[in-house]
Amino acid sequence: MIPIPAHCIEIHQKPLFPLSEDGCRLPVENPHRYKVEQIQIDHCTIQDPDTMKCDYLLNVEATDASYLIELKGSKWKDAYGQIETTYALVKDGMRKRRVWLICTSGTVNIPLNDQVKMSREARKKGVELQFTRHKRPYSL
Numbered sequence: 001m002i003p004i005p006a007h008c009i010e011i012h013q014k015p016l017f018p019l020s021e022d023g024c025r026l027p028v029e030n031p032h033r034y035k036v037e038q039i040q041i042d043h044c045t046i047q048d049p050d051t052m053k054c055d056y057l058l059n060v061e062a063t064d065a066s067y068l069i070e071l072k073g074s075k076w077k078d079a080y081g082q083i084e085t086t087y088a089l090v091k092d093g094m095r096k097r098r099v100w101l102i103c104t105s106g107t108v109n110i111p112l113n114d115q116v117k118m119s120r121e122a123r124k125k126g127v128e129l130q131f132t133r134h135k136r137p138y139s140l
Contacts, residue, residue: 001092008044011037016137021055024071026103026132029139034062036140041068041086052078052085059095060140066094067140069101076104080118080129087127098127105134 013033019026021042030036037059039045046053054070068086070079079102087100100122104110115131122129132138 002045002089004039004045004093008040009037010040011035019056019069019071021071022073024073024103024105024134026069026071027135027137028058029137031139032062034060034140036060041090046086046089052082053089054079054083054086057086057090057094058140059093061095063097063140064095065097065099065140067099067101068094069103071103071134073105076102076110077114079104080121087125100127100129101132101138102129103132103134103138 013030013035015030015033017028017030017038019028039057039059040055041053041057042055054068056069058067058069060066068083070083072079083100083102102110110131119129
């Protein structure tokens with residue numbers, strides 16, 4: 001597990017909070033007001049521009065779940081590798097249920113055969129891969 005600087009962590013119980021990166025925005029719904037540990041990975045925990053990494057890690061103690069989230073515009077093909085690399089660095093600090101979430105801009109669709117292939121690869125690692133679209137609320 002890589003060290004996570006305190007200034008990269010926000011702990012809250014907000015019912016709705018946005019995650020954003022490079023013009024892609026994901027509203028996250030937390031209807032049960034679970035305590036969320038929100039960690040900014042890109043530009044904070046991992047600052048090296050040459051290291052592939054995803055944008056956020058969310059840990060939710062009440063549901064024993066961790067979410068690695070990559071927000072993508074048009075370069076969705078990089079998303080899986082970014083999450084996979086980050087997972088190798090932080091997996092020891094993740095909860096039992098592990099979700100990788102790829103969020104793409106509203107104009108980009110990931111072909112179904114690519115989604116299936118990535119999902120199979122993730123399952124081999126004991127991870128659930130999910131896909132969502134820019135601005136579409138995602139519920140914890």
